[in-house]
Amino acid sequence: MAITRRDLLHKMTTGGAAVAAGGAVSTVALAGIAHAEEEGKLPPQAVGMLYDATRCIGCKTCVVACTQANGLTPDTRRDPLHQAPADLNNRTKTIIKLYKPVDGKEEFSYVKQQCMHCIDPACAAACMFGGLKKDVKTGIVSWNGKLCVGCRYCEIACPYNVPKFRWEGFNPEIVKCEFCKDRLAKGLEPACTAVCPKKAVIFGPRQQLLDEAKRRIADNPGKYYQERVFGEHEAGGTQVLYLSHVPFDKIGLPTLGDESIPHKYLKWQKRLYSYLIVPVGLYAALVGTIRKNWKSHEEHMQHEEKTTGLRAQL
Amino acid sequence: MSEAKQQLTIAEHLEASGVSRRNFVQLCGMLMVSAPVGLALTKGNSVTKMAEMIGKTKRPSVIWLHFQDCTGCTETLLRTSTPDAASLILDVISLDYHETLMAASGAQAEAALQHAVEENAGKFVLVVEGSIPLKDDGAYLELGGKRGVNVLREVASKAAAVISIGSCASWGGVPSSDPNPTGAVGTDSVITDKPVVNLPGCPPNPYNLLAVVLEYVTMGKLPALDEYGRPKFAYDRVIHENCPRRAHFDAGRFAASFGDEGHRKGWCLYKLGCKGPVTHAACATRHFNETPGVWPIGIGAPCVGCTEKGVVWKLATFETVPIHQVTPPDNYPPVYASNGAFKVGAATLVGAVAGAVAGAAVMGSKRLPEPAAAAASGSEAPKSGSKTPLGD
Numbered sequence: 001m002a003i004t005r006r007d008l009l010h011k012m013t014t015g016g017a018a019v020a021a022g023g024a025v026s027t028v029a030l031a032g033i034a035h036a037e038e039e040g041k042l043p044p045q046a047v048g049m050l051y052d053a054t055r056c057i058g059c060k061t062c063v064v065a066c067t068q069a070n071g072l073t074p075d076t077r078r079d080p081l082h083q084a085p086a087d088l089n090n091r092t093k094t095i096i097k098l099y100k101p102v103d104g105k106e107e108f109s110y111v112k113q114q115c116m117h118c119i120d121p122a123c124a125a126a127c128m129f130g131g132l133k134k135d136v137k138t139g140i141v142s143w144n145g146k147l148c149v150g151c152r153y154c155e156i157a158c159p160y161n162v163p164k165f166r167w168e169g170f171n172p173e174i175v176k177c178e179f180c181k182d183r184l185a186k187g188l189e190p191a192c193t194a195v196c197p198k199k200a201v202i203f204g205p206r207q208q209l210l211d212e213a214k215r216r217i218a219d220n221p222g223k224y225y226q227e228r229v230f231g232e233h234e235a236g237g238t239q240v241l242y243l244s245h246v247p248f249d250k251i252g253l254p255t256l257g258d259e260s261i262p263h264k265y266l267k268w269q270k271r272l273y274s275y276l277i278v279p280v281g282l283y284a285a286l287v288g289t290i291r292k293n294w295k296s297h298e299e300h301m302q303h304e305e306k307t308t309g310l311r312a313q314l
Numbered sequence: 315m316s317e318a319k320q321q322l323t324i325a326e327h328l329e330a331s332g333v334s335r336r337n338f339v340q341l342c343g344m345l346m347v348s349a350p351v352g353l354a355l356t357k358g359n360s361v362t363k364m365a366e367m368i369g370k371t372k373r374p375s376v377i378w379l380h381f382q383d384c385t386g387c388t389e390t391l392l393r394t395s396t397p398d399a400a401s402l403i404l405d406v407i408s409l410d411y412h413e414t415l416m417a418a419s420g421a422q423a424e425a426a427l428q429h430a431v432e433e434n435a436g437k438f439v440l441v442v443e444g445s446i447p448l449k450d451d452g453a454y455l456e457l458g459g460k461r462g463v464n465v466l467r468e469v470a471s472k473a474a475a476v477i478s479i480g481s482c483a484s485w486g487g488v489p490s491s492d493p494n495p496t497g498a499v500g501t502d503s504v505i506t507d508k509p510v511v512n513l514p515g516c517p518p519n520p521y522n523l524l525a526v527v528l529e530y531v532t533m534g535k536l537p538a539l540d541e542y543g544r545p546k547f548a549y550d551r552v553i554h555e556n557c558p559r560r561a562h563f564d565a566g567r568f569a570a571s572f573g574d575e576g577h578r579k580g581w582c583l584y585k586l587g588c589k590g591p592v593t594h595a596a597c598a599t600r601h602f603n604e605t606p607g608v609w610p611i612g613i614g615a616p617c618v619g620c621t622e623k624g625v626v627w628k629l630a631t632f633e634t635v636p637i638h639q640v641t642p643p644d645n646y647p648p649v650y651a652s653n654g655a656f657k658v659g660a661a662t663l664v665g666a667v668a669g670a671v672a673g674a675a676v677m678g679s680k681r682l683p684e685p686a687a688a689a690a691s692g693s694e695a696p697k698s699g700s701k702t703p704l705g706d
Contacts, residue, residue, distance in 0.1 A: 060642040074640035082643035098646030253647040
């Protein structure tokens with residue numbers, strides 16, 4: 001959905017009316033308007049990645065390749081000599097983390113974190129002007145700086161904690177993995193999958209990757225956690241798929257239902273905001289409370305005046 | 315240097331000199347190790363194939379000129395781990411004129427140079443050692459009554475290719491450091507009409523010279539050069555990339571002073587001023603004197619960056635340099651940070667909205683009794699509740 005200047009002004013006008021009626025949350029209602037047209041369906045040529053935690057050796061070559069391919073400045077804010085971010089941030093689109101329990105258990109696992117490219121992305125649903133958008137063909141969720149107002153709703157909406165805001169500078173900027181779309185346009189694969197020495201992360205059409213993941217599970221009974229692929233159904237499905245030998249929640253993949261997040265919450269939001277029921281109700285309750293209090297206050301004053309003979313200063 | 319000797323191929327000459335094939339193949343192996351990529355000579359070849367190719371070639375004539383130098387580059391060629399290796403190198407190339415290595419002196423020496431140049435005109439490889447003084451018309455260096463710069467121009471005009479060995483010949487080196495009293499420059503500032511290969515280093519590895527000479531005579535072309543005229547096969551990477559102490563750098567283990575615990579344990583020398591991260595050279599992978607570990611970083615001395623014009627004799631020895639290609643360390647962040655930044659953010663947002671609503675309610679009804687205020691903010695609760703799920 002391309003947003004024109006006309007659309008933008010239109011939305012801002014509706015937004016203004018909603019603000020007058022309902023208060024600060026009206027922009028979220030707007031997000032619902034933007035989302036209504038794009039219900040989560042897997043795009044026909046959906047690309048994806050498959051990360052197999054059992055193959056990853058934690059070499060971080062992908063992190064370096066990502067930094068170079070995307071022209072990012074290596075994040076040296078925690079350690080001036082090394083690129084050592086603690087988490088995804090405005091200079092880090094992918095990161096390798098380590099799960100290692102301290103209770104003496106032998107198991108451990110590396111995990112590569114990056115944008116999951118959800119089939120029905122919560123970030124795009126939360127974005128009021130369509131600054132984050134899912135490509136209708138490839139399904140890549142990408143950010144458009146011309147439409148971003150820097151509200152950071154996408155950061156809050158994402159269940160995987162992926163989009164990151166750049167705090168330095170005046171113009172808002174959201175940084176997240178976009179599957180190296182510039183490299184894809186040149187016929188190359190994303191930098192991280194191109195350099196992975198163990199092919200722990202691979203790139204391709206999502207369906208092929210899903211088949212490959214299921215083949216690995218079938219070939220290695222008992223190797224993979226719950227014998228399932230994370231991302232096949234989670235929150236409506238993602239285009240980045242994970243295989244792991246340790247529980248998914250240990251490597252930072254949250255337990256989510258099968259229903260997509262925009263679907264889950266927008267259906268409630270639509271009910272709450274249909275005919276502005278909630279804003280009107282809240283406003284009525286507020287007016288009622290004030291009137292009631294005002295009445296008792298006046299009675300009190302009249303009582304005071306009677307007993308003291310002085311006119312109360314109201 | 316007779317006419318007959320010149321016509322021999324390298325293999326024939328080695329055989330005549332009594333050098334075993336085994337020794338020659340070993341030398342080729344060394345060459346293969348020192349220049350595995352970037353040369354047409356070594357690319358995709360086996361050692362024996364390479365030995366065969368080199369063996370069929372006519373011995374290259376090499377003329378070696380000294381200018382403002384310390385003869386260290388000559389020493390590096392001669393001080394191989396065994397005398398055999400040095401003599402082998404001298405058997406492979408035909409070093410027809412070299413001031414340090416010849417018995418002649420005076421007019422006899424000058425005549426030898428003249429003879430060597432005339433005999434091999436247009437075919438010989440000229441190796442230049444030392445910088446050339448240009449100030450006051452080159453008055454600071456004279457050879458046999460001729461100014462150094464004129465000698466260089468004269469000999470180079472008949473050379474097939476020019477190789478600058480060492481930092482002095484590459485850009486001026488030590489003699490050119492401030493205030494540069496003699497106006498010392500490198501060979502490529504004087505010779506501009508011929509390809510000049512720079513092999514900076516103080517001293518450079520002699521195998522780099524051997525590789526360039528053999529590449530030129532065997533394959534008929536000079537190796538690919540970088541922007542400073544240095545062959546890429548030897549100068550394309552910084553020392554830091556292949557440093558044997560790199561693991562200590564990545565793990566954050568640094569020697570803090572000479573002789574401290576870290577220094578004795580062989581930790582990274584970066585904080586002692588090692589210039590490895592900005593110095594393009596192959597010292598970490600190509601051993602000097604054919605002996606592993608015999609180089610500054612190997613013996614615990616920080617690299618001074620002798621192949622870099624902007625580093626050596628420009629930066630202080632113990633000054634640290636910036637890391638241009640920053641890479642990850644040898645550790646990992648945990649999957650979950652100790653404080654969930656996201657949850658704190660969400661709580662702050664919910665708190666801010668609830669606070670604003672409660673504040674508005676209080677302001678809207680001044681002197682509101684306590685229970686009523688509680689009821690007002692209570693009635694707002696579903697509103698903020700409806701917002702949070704998006705954030706969960």
